[in-house]
Structure formats: structure tokens, C-alpha cells
Amino acid sequence: MEYSQGNIGRVFTVRLDQGDDILQELEGLAVSENIKSAMFMMLGAVKEANLVVGPKENIVPPDPQWARIHDAHELIGIGNIFWESETGKPKIHLHSAAGRGESVKAGCLRENSEVFMVVEVFIMEISGISASRIFDQERGFAPVCFSDKS
Numbered sequence: 001m002e003y004s005q006g007n008i009g010r011v012f013t014v015r016l017d018q019g020d021d022i023l024q025e026l027e028g029l030a031v032s033e034n035i036k037s038a039m040f041m042m043l044g045a046v047k048e049a050n051l052v053v054g055p056k057e058n059i060v061p062p063d064p065q066w067a068r069i070h071d072a073h074e075l076i077g078i079g080n081i082f083w084e085s086e087t088g089k090p091k092i093h094l095h096s097a098a099g100r101g102e103s104v105k106a107g108c109l110r111e112n113s114e115v116f117m118v119v120e121v122f123i124m125e126i127s128g129i130s131a132s133r134i135f136d137q138e139r140g141f142a143p144v145c146f147s148d149k150s
Helices: 024-033
Strands: 007-017 037-055 064-069 073-084 089-100 103-125 131-133 144-146
Touching: 007 024, 007 037, 024 073, 024 089, 024 103, 024 144, 064 103, 073 103
Parallel strands: 073 131
Antiparallel strands: 007 103, 037 064, 037 073, 037 103, 073 089, 089 103, 131 144
């Protein structure tokens, strides 16, 4: 286990509107506001979305299993923002649940994520830490790494 202690910095309340792409908008906000580390919660609805709903098999690195949403679903989610050291860009890691009627899908929202009507996001910046995502070839993803280990 690794961890770092920080404080809540700026707090952003964000409204995304019909047709906005959730991931693109959050990445753009992270760039424009220079949000290096943050956590967020969101609620609203999506019209189109792709979710990774687990690995196809229990092996590392995983081969993702996908679920696709092609009509309006209610949405809740929790995620974080950390910058990738390889790309120098923010990476949104967002797990969400999307439901319509009796059907619910839960997973990691990736690629396209089109808002239906509205999504409200509440972002809490984490200040006082130095963290980034560094790609780990063996695990097949970029976990959060700390340069100021506590």
C-alpha cells in the first residue's frame, strides 16, 4: 500500500448539458483549471456510453469486457482525476452505474459518454500531494503513484 495525505483545495460544481461528452469535458476542465489531483461525484443521465464491466478472464493484464449503452439511462458515478506522466494530460477514472427500467449496468466509463439532458458533477481538488498515473506494463494500466510517500 502507498498513500499520501493532502487537503481539500478548490471545489467545483459543474453542469454538463445534452450532447456533452463527460470524459472530454472533465479532461478539458482539468486542463483549463490546472486540476492535478481530485475526486468527484456525479449524477444525471447518459444517452450513449461505453463501460468496462470487468475482465473477460481473471488474468493480469486484463482483457476488458464491454457493455454499451445506446439509449437514455440514469447515471451515478464516482471518480478521480490524476495526470498521466507519459502523456502529460489528465486521466479521468470514473466508475458508474447506469440504469433504465429494471436493467442496471455498472463499470468503468471509457471512450464516449454522451449526456442525456444533464449531468451534475461535484469536484473536490486534493491539494498538498504530488501524485500522477504511471503506466505499469505488467498490470496493463496506470495506477496512481506518489512522489511524496507518507
